[in-house]
Amino acid sequence: MELTALVLLGSTAVGKSSLAFRYVKNDFKETLPTVGCSFFTQLVCLDTATIKFEIWDTAGQEKYHSVCHLYYRGANAALLVFDIARKETFDRAKAWLRELEKEFLHDEILIVLVGNKTDLSAEREVTLEVSSILSPRLRDQCLLDHLLQKNVTRALNRVSTARRNGQDRCPDFPMAGQVPHGAAVALFDCCNYAVYTQNIFQQAFQCLWTYLASTL
Numbered sequence: 001m002e003l004t005a006l007v008l009l010g011s012t013a014v015g016k017s018s019l020a021f022r023y024v025k026n027d028f029k030e031t032l033p034t035v036g037c038s039f040f041t042q043l044v045c046l047d048t049a050t051i052k053f054e055i056w057d058t059a060g061q062e063k064y065h066s067v068c069h070l071y072y073r074g075a076n077a078a079l080l081v082f083d084i085a086r087k088e089t090f091d092r093a094k095a096w097l098r099e100l101e102k103e104f105l106h107d108e109i110l111i112v113l114v115g116n117k118t119d120l121s122a123e124r125e126v127t128l129e130v131s132s133i134l135s136p137r138l139r140d141q142c143l144l145d146h147l148l149q150k151n152v153t154r155a156l157n158r159v160s161t162a163r164r165n166g167q168d169r170c171p172d173f174p175m176a177g178q179v180p181h182g183a184a185v186a187l188f189d190c191c192n193y194a195v196y197t198q199n200i201f202q203q204a205f206q207c208l209w210t211y212l213a214s215t216l
């Protein structure tokens with residue numbers, strides 16, 4: 001059985017643990033801030049293989065920052081979570097993006113920026129104009145889509161299909177001609193309070209897993 005690791009990174013209280021819990025248990029509950037790191041596993045049956053995915057939910061408090069590299073180092077995918085109603089959490093996600101860019105070659109990791117707490121959209125501080133955050137290198141190589149989870153599903157589906165067919169380009173993709181060899185950056189919004197979030201994640205993660213499986 002293949003093993004693939006995903007790490008959740010982001011400021012404290014952006015909703016990383018809630019997101020993992022919503023995905024794994026389809027539930028929501030108040031939890032204390034994570035200490036160090038929490039760990040979940042999920043078995044995913046794909047057409048071609050059964051894969052065991054590890055989900056590393058890191059602690060967002062600044063005092064734990066220095067240990068986060070222990071968890072992201074072996075990761076195949078990283079979800080950089082921010083709170084759409086707190087701009088500083090988006091700045092932190094950008095810092096994570098830069099750090100991962102330094103640590104990984106472009107074909108080594110799949111990165112997804114997750115704008116959480118869309119129920120607070122009236123207080124939104126992070127606008128949709130986020131493409132400017134990406135470095136030219138990433139912008140060229142990434143799959144950047146709009147802040148809609150269905151587009152992530154579509155984006156990742158496209159990439160994995162293209163990869164399965166041995167193509168290295170995905171010409172009809174709206175914002176990026178190049179299908180990266182492993183690396184992708186996508187964006188999507190979610191809300192852990194909503195039951196539908198689990199379905200969104202099921203779909204998005206299924207694509208993510210499929211995508212990762214195609215790179216194993």
Ligand SMILES: Nc1nc2c(ncn2[C@@H]2O[C@H](COP(=O)(O)OP(=O)(O)OP(=O)(O)O)[C@@H](O)[C@H]2O)c(=O)[nH]1
Binds near residue numbers: 019
């Ligand atoms: N409004 C709103 N609040 C949320 C949402 N998801 C989580 N929260 C709340 O945000 C707070 C922090 O959630 P956590 O999941 O513990 O956040 P975290 O990012 O894991 O925090 P650390 O463990 O400190 O890194 C809690 O009070 C949650 O109830 C959401 O979608 N919308």
